[in-house]
Amino acid sequence: MRGVRRTSAAPSRGVCAIVRWADAAAAVEACLATKLRAIAIPRLNLGRFRWNQDYADVAMALILMGLALSTAVRDRYRLDAVGVSLLILQTLPIAWRRRKPMRILVITGSAITLYSLLGYLGANGLGDSNGAYGVVVAFYTVAAHEPRRRATVAAAVTAGGVLVS
Numbered sequence: 800m801r802g803v804r805r806t807s808a809a810p811s812r813g814v815c816a817i818v819r820w821a822d823a824a825a826a827v828e829a830c831l832a833t834k835l836r837a838i839a840i841p842r843l844n845l846g847r848f849r850w851n852q853d854y855a856d857v858a859m860a861l862i863l864m865g866l867a868l869s870t871a872v873r874d875r876y877r878l879d880a881v882g883v884s885l886l887i888l889q890t891l892p893i894a895w896r897r898r899k900p901m902r903i904l905v906i907t908g909s910a911i912t913l914y915s916l917l918g919y920l921g922a923n924g925l926g927d928s929n930g931a932y933g934v935v936v937a938f939y940t941v942a943a944h945e946p947r948r949r950a951t952v953a954a955a956v957t958a959g960g961v962l963v964s
Contacts, residue, residue: 852897859936860894867930877919885914890933896940904937904953912960 867886871878888910896903911934934957941953 853894856896857894860891860933863890863893863929863932863936866890866932870929881917882914882919885910885917885919886930889914889930893933893936896937897944900937900940900944901949901953904934904941904957907933907937908957908960912963916963 864887867890868883871882871886876882889907892903892906911931914930938953938957942950945953
């Protein structure tokens with residue numbers, strides 16, 4: 800092996816090392832080729848429309864609000880301006896849940912607690928369960944995006960609100 804120039808790219812431990820190095824190089828090339836094929840998959844061109852999380856949050860808030868209001872109308876809940884505004888406050892703030900998660904949880908939690916304490920119940924004597932989805936989503940956002948200590952405090956306050964209502 801005299802006169803053979805060694806490079807730092809390939810280890811020099813005999814014939815077996817050369818074979819292992821060749822296998823590793825082939826594996827790297829195969830991995831890169833797979834990645835390039837994945838990138839080359841044609842994508843659906845939606846023009847100027849770009850979907851992001853804000854649009855998803857707005858869509859979810861509107862769907863939850865529509866579900867809560869339609870359930871209240873279908874089940875003939877007592878609906879007046881205060882009841883409708885509390886139902887909207889239980890669900891619509893979800894559109895801003897990623898920006899201020901604790902504030903949104905306070906707003907939705909306060910709205911559902913007031914809704915229950917003011918006696919807005921259905922004809923069957925039970926509360927509106929579809930309005931509660933907003934609080935569930937807001938609580939999930941706090942648990943996912945806030946530090947553990949703040950999320951624990953939020954869980955305790957939310958549990959207290961559930962017990963009161």
